[in-house]
Amino acid sequence: MNLTLKIWRQQNAKASGAFVTYQVQGVTPDMSFLEMLDLLNENLQAKAEPPVAFEHDCREGICGACGFLINGVAHGGRRGTTVCQLSMRFFKDGDSVTLEPWRARAFPVLRDLAVDRSPFDRIIQAGGFITAPTGGAPEANNILVPKDSAETAFDAAACIGCGACVAACPNAAAMLFTAAKVTHLNSLPQGQPQRDRRTLSMVAAMTNEIFGSCTNHGECEAVCPKKIPIEFIGKMNRDLIHATLHHRGD
Amino acid sequence: MLESKIPSGPIEKKWEKARFDFKLVNPANRRKHSVIIVGSGLAGAAAAASLAQQGYRVDCFCFQDSPRRAHSIAAQGGINAAKNYRNDGDSIFRLFYDTVKGGDFRAREGNVYRLAQLSVNIIDQCVAQGVPFAREYGGLLDTRSFGGVQVSRTFYARGQTGQQLLLGAYQALEEQEAAGSVKMHSRSEMLDLVLVNGKARGIITRNLVTGAIDSYAADVVVLATGGYGNVFYLSTNAKGSNATAIWRAHRRGALFGNPCFTQIHPTCIPVSSEHQSKLTLMSESLRNDGRVWVPKKQGDTRPPSQIPEDERDYYLERRYPSFGNLVPRDVASRAAKEVCDELRGVGPGGQGVYLDFADAIRRMGEAQVREKYGNLFDMYEEITGENAYKVPMRIYPAVHYTMGGLWVDYNLMSTIPGLFVAGEANFSDHGANRLGASALMQGLADGYFILPYSLPNYIASSPLEKVDTSHPAFAATKEEVSRRVATMVNVRGKRSVDSFHKELGKMMWENCGMARSEQGLKSNLEKIPALREEFWKNVNIVGTGEELNQSLEKAGRVADFLELGELMCLDALQRRESCGGHFRVESQTPEGEALRDDEHFSYVSAWEWKGEGGQWELHKEPLTFEYVHLAQRSYK
Numbered sequence: 085m086n087l088t089l090k091i092w093r094q095q096n097a098k099a100s101g102a103f104v105t106y107q108v109q110g111v112t113p114d115m116s117f118l119e120m121l122d123l124l125n126e127n128l129q130a131k132a133e134p135p136v137a138f139e140h141d142c143r144e145g146i147c148g149a150c151g152f153l154i155n156g157v158a159h160g161g162r163r164g165t166t167v168c169q170l171s172m173r174f175f176k177d178g179d180s181v182t183l184e185p186w187r188a189r190a191f192p193v194l195r196d197l198a199v200d201r202s203p204f205d206r207i208i209q210a211g212g213f214i215t216a217p218t219g220g221a222p223e224a225n226n227i228l229v230p231k232d233s234a235e236t237a238f239d240a241a242a243c244i245g246c247g248a249c250v251a252a253c254p255n256a257a258a259m260l261f262t263a264a265k266v267t268h269l270n271s272l273p274q275g276q277p278q279r280d281r282r283t284l285s286m287v288a289a290m291t292n293e294i295f296g297s298c299t300n301h302g303e304c305e306a307v308c309p310k311k312i313p314i315e316f317i318g319k320m321n322r323d324l325i326h327a328t329l330h331h332r333g334d
Numbered sequence: 335m336l337e338s339k340i341p342s343g344p345i346e347k348k349w350e351k352a353r354f355d356f357k358l359v360n361p362a363n364r365r366k367h368s369v370i371i372v373g374s375g376l377a378g379a380a381a382a383a384s385l386a387q388q389g390y391r392v393d394c395f396c397f398q399d400s401p402r403r404a405h406s407i408a409a410q411g412g413i414n415a416a417k418n419y420r421n422d423g424d425s426i427f428r429l430f431y432d433t434v435k436g437g438d439f440r441a442r443e444g445n446v447y448r449l450a451q452l453s454v455n456i457i458d459q460c461v462a463q464g465v466p467f468a469r470e471y472g473g474l475l476d477t478r479s480f481g482g483v484q485v486s487r488t489f490y491a492r493g494q495t496g497q498q499l500l501l502g503a504y505q506a507l508e509e510q511e512a513a514g515s516v517k518m519h520s521r522s523e524m525l526d527l528v529l530v531n532g533k534a535r536g537i538i539t540r541n542l543v544t545g546a547i548d549s550y551a552a553d554v555v556v557l558a559t560g561g562y563g564n565v566f567y568l569s570t571n572a573k574g575s576n577a578t579a580i581w582r583a584h585r586r587g588a589l590f591g592n593p594c595f596t597q598i599h600p601t602c603i604p605v606s607s608e609h610q611s612k613l614t615l616m617s618e619s620l621r622n623d624g625r626v627w628v629p630k631k632q633g634d635t636r637p638p639s640q641i642p643e644d645e646r647d648y649y650l651e652r653r654y655p656s657f658g659n660l661v662p663r664d665v666a667s668r669a670a671k672e673v674c675d676e677l678r679g680v681g682p683g684g685q686g687v688y689l690d691f692a693d694a695i696r697r698m699g700e701a702q703v704r705e706k707y708g709n710l711f712d713m714y715e716e717i718t719g720e721n722a723y724k725v726p727m728r729i730y731p732a733v734h735y736t737m738g739g740l741w742v743d744y745n746l747m748s749t750i751p752g753l754f755v756a757g758e759a760n761f762s763d764h765g766a767n768r769l770g771a772s773a774l775m776q777g778l779a780d781g782y783f784i785l786p787y788s789l790p791n792y793i794a795s796s797p798l799e800k801v802d803t804s805h806p807a808f809a810a811t812k813e814e815v816s817r818r819v820a821t822m823v824n825v826r827g828k829r830s831v832d833s834f835h836k837e838l839g840k841m842m843w844e845n846c847g848m849a850r851s852e853q854g855l856k857s858n859l860e861k862i863p864a865l866r867e868e869f870w871k872n873v874n875i876v877g878t879g880e881e882l883n884q885s886l887e888k889a890g891r892v893a894d895f896l897e898l899g900e901l902m903c904l905d906a907l908q909r910r911e912s913c914g915g916h917f918r919v920e921s922q923t924p925e926g927e928a929l930r931d932d933e934h935f936s937y938v939s940a941w942e943w944k945g946e947g948g949q950w951e952l953h954k955e956p957l958t959f960e961y962v963h964l965a966q967r968s969y970k
């Protein structure tokens with residue numbers, strides 16, 4: 085099949101960008117979306133034009149490197165799918181497809197479809213961990229974890245840090261990302277000692293980065309490739325109230 | 335030259351003895367010492383966090399935008415540990431025994447025993463960090479069994495064990511970064527190693543956003559940069575996985591151990607077209623309940639549902655009645671290749687075999703199969719458009735892991751003083767074939783529990799003069815790196831980087847993949863240098879070195895693969911025996927199984943770089959077996 089692609093081209097963080105239209109021919113349904121872009125890039129390079137920069141690594145939906153907007157929707161809108169997992173089976177001959185980078189003040193564009201997501205690392209630094217220096221751990225089965233808690237923790241820990249939630253949010257908030265990590269660690273017995281501090285400082289770090297604030301649109305849940313449920317935001321807010329009351333006057 | 339430094343004494347006391355003999359660094363002095371760690375996967379992140387906790391100043395590097403994206407994140411199935419929680423006869427000795435045997439007797443007993451000992455500490459450590467392992471209803475840890483063994487010792491977190499273990503290590507790393515003990519350098523690719531007076535004292539990197547070439551100095555350098563399966567172009571590895579760091583170190587004097595030992599994983603989704611950019615692994619755990627078969631008849635094109643039971647060949651169950659579908663990877667992969675070579679393969683091009691869940695669904699119901707493997711079935715459907723609850727999956731072997739890597743001694747130090755190598759990047763522990771769920775174990779053992787002892791010992795026992803990046807060695811190496819980058823960019827030829835990579839990959843797959851012959855290897859040894867020469871004359875990289883340039887990044891990696899590929903073939907050629915994943919067609923039993931030749935090849939091959947143009951010298955580290963008796967492996 086043949087496709088028309090409108091792609092955001094921007095040489096670097098300082099340059100101004102614009103959409104450029106390309107035609108790609110010979111796309112087959114068994115290609116992945118990124119393989120279709122590989123094909124475009126081979127063609128561009130053959131004409132000595134710079135290939136489109138986009139991030140990717142695992143190409144199987146787990147590293148969180150890939151991600152951009154396809155026709156305005158993060159990862160293209162197939163439920164539970166990252167861009168790299170998106171198959172060209174879902175497109176048809178003659179389709180016109182628009183590709184642009186995550187749009188969020190906290191994620192400046194580096195080049196074309198690649199953005200800087202380092203604020204996520206800084207939110208984790210603020211408290212997204214359980215302090216357990218190497219060597220001091222007790223025998224693993226001395227810590228009993230109820231199956232439900234383990235399951236909730238896992239559901240939250242499945243976050244791949246791709247940034248789709250931020251890109252989809254009308255306010256560019258990072259609530260779902262932060263809530264996922266808070267929920268993962270706060271659901272486990274091992275996470276209890278640092279629970280309040282973790283919640284307070286991760287929320288504070290999120291606010292310090294230039295993310296917007298959550299007004300319950302729910303767009304984040306809809307685009308999350310790992311189907312992280314929005315109820316985790318409610319959970320985090322409850323933990324936050326608890327922690328705030330507890331630590332008043334600290 | 336090759337001193338393995340394995341401590342004397344009984345095997346279960348060796349590591350204890352080593353730790354006692356190690357010199358310690360006074361806590362007050364640790365801040366004065368700096369460590370460079372290249373790589374933030376399980377091995378790198380675990381080492382960086384642990385050494386920073388001890389008080390060393392750590393600089394950690396990765397090429398991705400965040401350390402959390404290291405390729406370890408993709409591991410699915412699980413991690414082994416000799417906890418014996420199942421009361422099924424497991425023990426440290428059994429894990430040790432299984433690993434030495436699984437590796438077809440080409441690993442060091444001392445190393446493997448230590449790995450088995452440390453396995454139990456790893457689970458403790460990860461649980462304390464909050465890794466959400468699967469649990470039983472009573473709250474205890476759950477386990478499952480994996481290929482090549484008969485006990486249930488694999489701990490897992492759904493189908494995303496690597497992700498969860500890596501996030502545990504990453505979070506520990508981020509905690510240390512917040513504390514100021516680690517400085518993380520993301521989007522930085524190491525392009526060379528700097529030696530001062532014969533010791534590793536720093537690295538040269540390229541900033542992948544600005545293109546700046548930077549120098550970093552330290553007392554010790556650790557490479558934890560993962561495996562080099564991408565030599566084959568198509569593999570289960572992430573697209574960015576590369577050999578550059580270890581290859582540059584090799585060229586600076588680090589010996590390369592067993593380069594030809596490659597693992598081909600039996601359960602991957604078959605190649606669908608020329609445009610394919612990578613291969614997707616279907617976790618080996620599927621072999622616990624899926625049955626592998628092909629039609630008995632050649633060229634049988636009937637849909638699987640119309641092939642009656644008695645016209646199916648469940649060839650693994652037939653050939654290996656005691657292990658059946660759970661034989662080790664090398665055995666399962668080779669068997670799949672054989673049936674496809676007999677023209678009994680299924681799917682497009684006949685390059686596939688069925689992995690059938692019909693019996694499992696009948697036995698335990700679709701709901702339970704879904705609970706166990708749902709995410710894998712979904713993934714399979716996303717990629718192939720087929721519903722594996724209704725039709726059998728099609729699978730085929732794919733390059734997955736490299737047992738070879740930089741040669742290291744028992745302390746994980748390479749032949750360059752001060753250069754340590756951890757995780758998949760080193761050659762240790764797995765011999766000629768790695769058992770499932772053992773790479774995560776090894777990476778974390780290296781990072782959490784071995785380097786934090788052996789590296790301080792080096793610091794405490796070596797005279798380390800003060801060196802910073804103003805030392806002339808840095809300027810000289812940096813100059814070489816800059817020149818190489820500029821030369822590559824300025825070729826301005828006609829062929830894309832990928833086209834070179836694909837051509838190399840094809841040659842490697844055909845002649846240095848699942849079956850290797852003298853003739854095939856010799857043909858590769860002629861063709862690879864020619865391809866390399868063409869690369870430097872005709873590669874096309876658009877843009878400059880002073881910007882974010884992904885073609886340039888790829889080109890640097892492919893240039894190194896074009897050298898490493900040659901060494902792999904050379905190594906495969908000299909090893910005229912079959913062992914583990916290395917199958918020389920000239921060396922097989924009458925039943926077609928791999929035939930080892932212990933009399934002549936019971937050694938680690940360690941290659942020394944002797945200059946451009948395919949010059950290497952082979953050194954041999956003899957292997958002796960005191961605890962596990964050398965025997966022809968049998969899974970019958």
Ligand SMILES: Cc1cc2nc3c(=O)[nH]c(=O)nc-3n(C[C@H](O)[C@H](O)[C@H](O)COP(=O)(O)OP(=O)(O)OC[C@H]3O[C@@H](n4cnc5c(N)ncnc54)[C@H](O)[C@@H]3O)c2cc1C
Binds near residue numbers: 374395404411756757
């Ligand atoms: C799909 C898949 C599934 C797997 N499943 C399992 C499993 O279930 N169980 C199991 O035990 N094993 C499994 N493995 C194997 C296992 O995941 C790997 O062997 C292991 O994670 C490697 O860890 P590592 O720390 O050595 O390297 P990696 O995780 O590969 O990390 C390498 C690091 O080095 C950095 N790096 C590389 N080159 C450079 C450079 N030049 N400059 C700067 N930084 C660099 C990268 O950025 C990265 O941070 C699987 C592998 C694959 C491919």
Ligand code: FES
Binds near residue numbers: 167
């Ligand atoms: S490339 Fe890893 S999630 Fe898409």
